[in-house]
Amino acid sequence: MANIKDIAKQAGVSISTVSYALNGSPKVTAETSARILAIAKELQYTPNAAARNLKKQETKVIGVFLSDFNGAFYGELLQGMKEGLKQSGYDLVACSGKQSHRLLPQRMIDGAIVLDESFSSEELLKYADLGHKLVVLDRDLNHPNVNQVLLDNKAGARLAVEYLIELGHRKLYVVTGPKGSFDSRQRLQAVKQVLSRHPHIQYIEMEGDFTKASGALAGLQIAQHFSEPAAVFCLNDEMAIGMYEYLTTTNIRVGRDISLIGFDNIEISQYTQPRLATIDYSKQKWGWLSSEQLLKLIAGEYVEHERIYVTLIKGDSVGAALSSHFTEPF
Amino acid sequence: MANIKDIAKQAGVSISTVSYALNGSPKVTAETSARILAIAKELQYTPNAAARNLKKQETKVIGVFLSDFNGAFYGELLQGMKEGLKQSGYDLVACSGKQSHRLLPQRMIDGAIVLDESFSSEELLKYADLGHKLVVLDRDLNHPNVNQVLLDNKAGARLAVEYLIELGHRKLYVVTGPKGSFDSRQRLQAVKQVLSRHPHIQYIEMEGDFTKASGALAGLQIAQHFSEPAAVFCLNDEMAIGMYEYLTTTNIRVGRDISLIGFDNIEISQYTQPRLATIDYSKQKWGWLSSEQLLKLIAGEYVEHERIYVTLIKGDSVGAALSSHFTEPF
């Protein structure tokens, strides 16, 4: 593979002249430059990234740390991020798992967007202290080298619970995410806040882990002790779908006997029968804003933290709590 | 950030000794090694990837070129690939869009898995000629540096069409993928092959592009001239879902008036009402095999091309063609 030395030899100039020409420096004459460029093209020259990175101490690529690639969710997010990086000269690579933890310390990327709880906040702060630029999507971190673009989890949870209460529900199950999850904590906090203004509501908390399986399990437990109509707020759609699937195998009717609402508005949610009520937000915009923020951070510009707003999507998986509707015994 | 020079100074040895110790070479005494390692840990040393890559002319990372990140499809695939790379010492980065085309020539990756038609076969062969190792998932390429893991598209299409014919359908719409798509071409080829043995079947071909929108559009066109029960084979699920969605807004009943079958068994397909009939295969295994093949190729081992087998998933979106069932006029 050709390198600048080959080009220099063939053009009869020094390698520095080649380098200048290749980088469009005005130091070199238009004609020499043209000659060099022509030879470069002829030799199918492409710069060696490792050499350039080593010299310049930057890679022009930014990483996205994901906990996994499951679900259509990440696709939309990544698409948005790419949008935000257009014409910035930066490339984006997505990564998940143990390997992600190598990227920053080994300086394979110039910055990272983090949506992966396998990174402890201590680890991230350590990177930030070392000068790495980060945008976090799944926690609250205070550091000059870290910015955050967070979901308005609390508003979302509030919308969901208030919706259920307005419809007359007096018994509320909440299926949480894993203990460590920032989103789950925030959503749960908001739930309790709303509930504190409605002391007459019966509240049952169940622990889930944001997977379909845990939603199904919660559904099973609810079904076993089922006695009266109730509302269920699964703290994400994945679990809501799991519960929905389980419940369709029982004679409990979603939207009648059990009102079910999720959070995230993942693609599948619109296909359940009845449609799953949920909390929506633009994943595209989330990704777009994140990468934009990271670019600014790298450029040294001041950036304000951003927040992604949410909206309620009503769906027939939630119905009014009319006890008269529920007469037949189980 | 500490480098081997810092460690060398602190340990009172030369940088080569440090390098040897860090790489576990037997050339250096156990005690010196221990001392060096201790200092390295203390200084929080991590090797500089650019420097190592430059010297070793390899990066220990492999790339996956995707046309986009849409749908849950890619998630499963990537998960499978990661599985295949476990304990190989290789990392995996996913990439889509223009930027992907930089990775190989700039030697940022040691090899690539390609599922992206924005790469022309000429481009890929050029890379292969330059010594890059590739595994292609979306075309048929004959080159010692290229391996392929292909779906058994023909078997799948055959299963789908024969299923429809067996149920008595005599009118078949096929919605194709984009012209350039290898999968679409293969599937279509198999369709025609089956049809050549059933000359009495009325065949209408419509061009789609594998997107939901194009499926919906095809649905619209079919609905406009709807006169008698028919079967529709959308060459992927995405389009089938699009058509399904459109048809639910009409009074044409999927599974009765129109029998609909897709290909891919994407996650959503199991949630339509009635369930979409489709062709299934393990995305996980596809990914896993691909990365395994790439590793072998890089290691210089001989590898046989692999094939991913498919199965038919029946669903109520397909029904028997009983003309008596269709009596009311539209």
Next chain:
DNA sequence: AACATAAATGAAAGCGCTTAAAAATACTCT
């Protein structure tokens, strides 16, 4: 023509690492 000044090119160092080969040290054996 002699000089100052500006423009174009080249020489050289160095980014952080690996590794072949040389040098230094330790260990055998007569």
Next chain:
DNA sequence: AGAGTATTTTTAAGCGCTTTCATTTATGTT
């Protein structure tokens, strides 16, 4: 003890590039 061998460490080159600084060449001024 000293030659020979094995073990441990160091020297030094180089991967391909960027960039500072020195050098050469062209341009303008008197």
